[in-house]
Amino acid sequence: MDHRTVHRDLHAYSAHPHLAVAANDNWLLVFTQSRRRAGVLHPPQDPLYCNMMMRSADEGRSWSAPSVVPDFGWQGVECAGLTPLRSGVVLLNQWRFDWHTLAHAEAHLAPGTYTRPEDLTGAAAMAAELRDWTPEKATLAERYPWARGGGETWIHRSVDGGATFTASTRIDTAPFSGGYGMRGGIEVDGEIMLPLSDVPNYAAVFTVRSGDGGNSWSEPCLVAAGEGHAFEEPAPILLRNGRIVMLLRDNISRMLHVVTSEDAGLSWSVPSSTGICDYPADMVELDDGRIACVAGRRREPFGIALYVSNDSGGSWNPTHALAVRTGLPNRDLGYPSLALRADGSLFVAYYAQDIEGITGIHASVLMPEATGWRQEGPEYGEG
Structure with a gap:
């Protein structure tokens, strides 16, 4: 197992990567970046976030310097996803919040149309993994003098393998509050199917479809929602047997749930828990037909875990996770994304904080012979 730092900036907070393979010699890695702060704020709380992208021509062994995507002027965004198409086109899906100075919001916007810093960064709004860094409520408006409005979902199109993005299309997500996806879509039956979640509610997952290469998009179609659940951040995969498997984050149970489709994403199974926390x-999908899944372990011992399904996503053996990375200092980590190299090894990109307190993009390479992830390897074990 080989661990390495992909990107580290002393003055920036870099996180939430998504890795996509446009071609064997064109790997794309998109991530979020904002200024480094005394406390941790993620994209829903910080108007300075932009999406950055790096490229690799040698399957992740070396990377270009990061560059803003789709271009300068696109900030205040959520995590982004990439969809390489068979045509060579690359799509970048991006949700951009509307941000205002607090003074402007108080003077010119109607109450109820924007969210104040006390609600954006207070304890009630922060996810469990951020609560360690929740600042004092009395100082929130002074420390973070901005307000958040609504936002829009955008698709940006590249015809040169992700080097530049020259066309942008807004997706109408009504009746949902918005559309956010930290992974891309899939091509199936001549269409692109893109799963999204209803930002800023983060409680339902739906899909939109395009039959013209991403230039126009259908009305949303619900995939998963329901009382007692808050589904978001869908991760889809199209298997060689035609089944679509999609894993969903559930912010109520704090477990991954799975849905499947046997008809190109037109209908979906009822969400069921994988048991993965x-x-x-x-x-x-591995060469032998099994599915490898990576996820961030934001509980002790902190790290990155890998699970394998032997039955096309039906079960995941959640109590025996392979330890991709252990020994990370705290829960400021996760969003792992992976790709299969030509030699059969797995390249796993993720974000984490190092011993000097710098949060950046890291990677681990799992060699089948060295780690045994094809059979049995070092595990986190029960719990």
Whole structure:
């Protein structure tokens, strides 16, 4: 097992990667970046976030310097996803929040149309993995003098393998509050199917479809929602047998749930728990037909875990996770994404904080012979 740092900036907070393979010599890695702060704020709380992308021509062994995507001027965004198409086109899906100075919101916007810093960064709004860094409520408006409005879902199109994005299309997500996806879509039956969650509610997952290469999109179609659940951050995969498997983060149970489709995503199974307490996820189909899933372990011992399904996503053996990375200092980590190299090894990208307190993009390479992930390897064990 080989661990390495992909990107580290002393003055920036870099996180939430998504890895996509456009071609064997064109791997794309998109992630979020904002300024480094005394406390941790993620995209829903910080208007300075932009999406950055790096490229690799040698399956992740070396990377280009990161560059803003789709271009300068696109900030205040959520995590982004990439969809390489068989045509060579690359799509970038991105949700952009509307941000205002707090002074402007108080003077010119109607109450109820924006969210104040006390609600954005207070304890009630922070997810469990961020609560360690929740600041004092009395100082929130002074420390973070901005307000958040609504937002829009955008698709950006590249015809040169992700080097530049020259066309942008807004997706109408009504009746949902918005559309956010930290992974891309899949091509199936001549269409692109893109799963999204209803930002800023983060409680339902739906799909939109395009039959013209991403230039126009259908009305949303619900995949998963329901009382007692808050589904978001879908991660889809199209298997060689035609089944679509999608893992969903559930912010109520804090477990990954799975849905499947046998008809190109037109209908879906009822969400069921995988029993995996780590999230969010990404998947790849192995040469032998099994599915490898990686997820962030934001509970002790902190790290990155890998699970394998032997039955096309039906079960995951959640109590025996392979330890991709252990010894990370805290829960400021996760969003692992993976790709299969030509030699059969797995390249897993994720974000984590190092011993000097810098949060950046890291990677681990799992060699089948060295780690035994094809059979049995070092495990986290029960719990």
